[in-house]
Amino acid sequence: MEAYVLDWVNLLLRWAHVIVAIAWIGSSFYFVFLDNSLTKPEDPDLKAKGVDGELWAVHGGGFYHPQKYMVAPKSLPSNLHWFYWESYSTWLTGFALFTVLYLYQAGTFLIDKNLFAWSPAGAIAAALGFLVAFWLVYDGICRAFGQKPGGDRIVGIGVTIAVVIASWLACQLFAGRAAFLLVGAMMATAMSANVFFWIIPGQRTVMAQMKAGEPVDPVHGQRAKQRSVHNTYFTLPVLIAMLSNHYGFLYGAKHNWVVLVLVMLAGALIRHSFVVRHKALVAGKRVPWEYAVAGTVLVLALAIWLAPAPVPKGTSVAPPSFAQVQGVIVERCAMCHNEQVVSKGVQLHTAELISRNAQAIYQQAVVLKAMPMNNATQITDAERSLLGRWFEAGAPAQ
Structure with a gap:
């Protein structure tokens, strides 16, 4: 009966997790598209109001005209929507699902004694440590280099190295299935922590400055935008890491940590292709599809690498008894x-x-x-x- 109840809890948590994740990732994708598709307003009234970019769009039989203000509008609107519960709900349901499936049943799902024979308590502590440690490393890299000239490139390289090391270490310590999911979970934790510790507090600070009649410091918006961009690059790698637990040929591969790194890299390249595509279209430049092509080729190369050895032609193998x-x-x-x-x-x-x-x-x-x-x-x-x-x-x- 316990297993049956756990199956229902697993199903309902997974359902809720997918629903709120769709909302979060969808809003993330939309706002990245919006930021990269805005054009400078030509209407003097919009310029006078402080509008820095606008976009006309049509959807569902209606026309939409979203506008972005430089730093902040001159006065706060009475009805302001905040985008944060999508993130928090995704993390909370995901962590609950991780707890029910992997932490509660650590001896079955988290531990592979052929890799590392430790106690369930030790494995649980290490898994939770991964979530915290990656956030501290990632946040430290962003704090140290994020606001310096050329900092985005340095941050990108540093975070990539951190993900590679974490992927290798997870696959040495945990069962392959759990290792893949844990790497995705640690990146998803960093995404939600970006919202909790940087994006929302920065927006609240801007509002407090406006209410106090003080000049709005643009650095809060710049930091929030930087972390938001990081989140959009994490999305596809996180999704493939989460989906991988259904495919043993991925996490069960001989060099599974390499497989994990490469499949996440493919996702990041494909996501980057769409990000730069929006910018290119607005600027009237060539769309750089080569990033999506590189990501697709990488996936195909992985499929070929992991393919089982073919049976030689002419070989006849009798069915087993x-x-x-x-x-x-x-x-x-x-x-x-x-x-x-x-x-x-x-x-x-x-x-x-x-x-x-x-x-x-x-x-x-x-x-x-x-x-x-x-x-x-x-x-x-x-x-x-x-x-x-x-x-x-x-x-x-x-």
Whole structure:
């Protein structure tokens, strides 16, 4: 019953997390597009009001005219919308999901004793430490170099190095599936911390200065904009790290930390392509699609690198006997899928049950390589291949 309840909690938290994440990432993408698509106003009235950029758009049968003020408007509007609950809700639901699935079940999902045999308490503490440590390192790099000439490039290089080191370390300490998700979670934590510690406080400071009749210091807006841009570059790497836990061929690869770094780099390149595209269109310049092309080529190169070795032409491999298949299932799978332990509602302790679940066995153990969890039973590639040949031969029961 406990497993059933956890499945429902997992489902509802995951659903809520996806909903609020869509809202946050959608607003982030929109405002980056808006900032890079604004044109200088020609209307004298807009200039007099302090409007620095405007955009005309059409959507849903109506016309929209968003405007951006240089630093701040001359007076505060009575109805002002704040964009922060999208971020906080995403982090809170994500952390709750991480707690339920990985921290609460650390011995199953967080630890791979073949990599590092530590206690659940130690693994939990280290995982939480990753979230805090990356924020401190990232924030320190931004504080030290963010406001200096050429600082954006230095920050970009420094943060990239920090992500690479964290990816390598996570894959040495945690089960591959957990390591990938943990790297995504630490970057997502930095994104939400940017909102909490920099973007919203900066906006509140600007408002306080306006209410006090003091000159508005533009540095608060500049810092908020810088952190907001960082967030938009983190989005696609974070998303692929989060989605990776469904694909064992990624986190189960021999050099999985390299796979993680490269797939996140591909996401960052593709995101950069769209950012610079907006600027190019406004300036009437050529759209630099080469970044998106580079990201796509990188993904294709990864797919080729991780592809299983093809069977030589002319080689005929006879389908395995059911006895061989049952032997693999009993040794590698049945300990979690039997009459007493019914993991995910699947039982594999009889020949009939093995045949009934042939599709699931093929999908999870052969195609996705997601099972056994963290390869706890050390199933070999040869055994996965054996199960694959059995299924492709029609999954005969005898």
